[in-house]
Amino acid sequence: MTAGPSPCFAYLRHPSMVDFPGHVGAVFFTSGCNFHCGFCHNAALMGHVRPGLSWEKLDAACRKFKENWVTGAAITGGEPTLDSGIEDLVRFFKERGLDVKVDTNGTHPEAIRRLIPLVDCLAMDVKSSLEAYPALTGWTDTGKIRESIDLIKGLGEKGVLRTTIIESFHTDAMMKEIGSLIDGAAFYQMQAFVPREDLPDPEFRRLPRTSVVRLEALKELMRPYAGKIIIRGG
16 A cells, blocks of 8 residues: 555535435545635635545445445545645545546646546536636636536536535526536536524525426526536535
């Protein structure tokens, strides 16, 4: 095994049926994120990259997961591409017979290029129109976001682009701007925003959950831009 700690900071104890479509998936988290989203559900993993679990502990976890019919590993965060060891982590799971999906915010297209030949699925969050990124996430280099979207689109069914829909923020006009970015994608997923008391920004804690009516309306609006539109949490 690779020396030193792994990039994996934590994992869910129970397999997931939704985090890696087509698989019973184990969900693994990396730490550190270069976004500052006030609606982040994994806010405890924001900030700097921290030392991860030992490779031995991960190996034991993989063995247990496979006993429970797990066929895939979903690596999320945080932002997995911040860690230089992410490719080692992908290879580690592949060597144990697991398909691998990596979630990314798209800020490191160069890392995405290196991951493409290694993984079975890459999923990228498209948070908003490019113009709104700095206010929503704190990230200003939107050229990298556009570059990463184009890379994911080029993967066909191996790539997924997705947006968490906040009703008061994601207007029809903004969604059309997102549509122009994702145009030609094989898959586009829209998921409901769910308020929680532990969200980083108190303003988002007070917002309503995204309604099924709004998600269904946006599914029709976005239909011309992607081969398949998926709604999650509606």
